[in-house]
Amino acid sequence: MIWTVSTDVGRIVVREQLEPDDEPGILELFAACDDWFEAVNGTPSGPGDVQSLFYALPEGTSFDDKRLFTVRDGDKIVGLIDVVLGFPHRTAAAVGLFLVAPSHRGRGLGAAVANVLLAEAREGGIDTVTASAHDTWPQGQTFLRALGFTVGPPAEPSGNRVSGPGEAPVRRATLTLQP
Numbered sequence: 001m002i003w004t005v006s007t008d009v010g011r012i013v014v015r016e017q018l019e020p021d022d023e024p025g026i027l028e029l030f031a032a033c034d035d036w037f038e039a040v041n042g043t044p045s046g047p048g049d050v051q052s053l054f055y056a057l058p059e060g061t062s063f064d065d066k067r068l069f070t071v072r073d074g075d076k077i078v079g080l081i082d083v084v085l086g087f088p089h090r091t092a093a094a095v096g097l098f099l100v101a102p103s104h105r106g107r108g109l110g111a112a113v114a115n116v117l118l119a120e121a122r123e124g125g126i127d128t129v130t131a132s133a134h135d136t137w138p139q140g141q142t143f144l145r146a147l148g149f150t151v152g153p154p155a156e157p158s159g160n161r162v163s164g165p166g167e168a169p170v171r172r173a174t175l176t177l178q179p
Helices: 020-032 035-039 049-057 111-125 140-146
Strands: 003-009 010-014 064-072 075-086 092-100 128-134 150-155 170-176
Touching: 003 092, 003 111, 010 111, 020 035, 020 049, 020 075, 035 150, 049 064, 064 111, 075 111, 111 128, 111 140, 128 140, 140 150
Parallel strands: 092 128
Antiparallel strands: 003 010, 010 064, 064 075, 075 092, 128 170, 150 170
């Protein structure tokens, strides 16, 4: 699917499903977002981070449950969203990554895109959305709260992912979608 979103930065296109030609643009986005990677993971991004987008899944989910969305300003990828449907329960969706390029932050793009995708989730029968909120990235927690998420206490590590040496504790943020 493709959505067009009007924002302060102009018309933005959100596209579901990555294509092989997207890899250079995603690598460029990751490099531009090293501030986020260093704050959250303790290290800059690396080429393996792109590949891990495709393979990182919570236990009990399948690749059919995975959705990857690119956010584009013209031909440039300026955002990436990673979502797993049906986790942690059948009518939930878990956001693993919601990344916006520094050039497009603080201008309403993230909220506009999130609101379009949340409306789509609600229409698709999703009643709960979860996301990760890091103390080392307070602007992410502010963003989630502005969307209506409740940010909980630090959570214990779970799933099949091993935390890196510089990673800070993660908080689970939860949003209940009203029909």
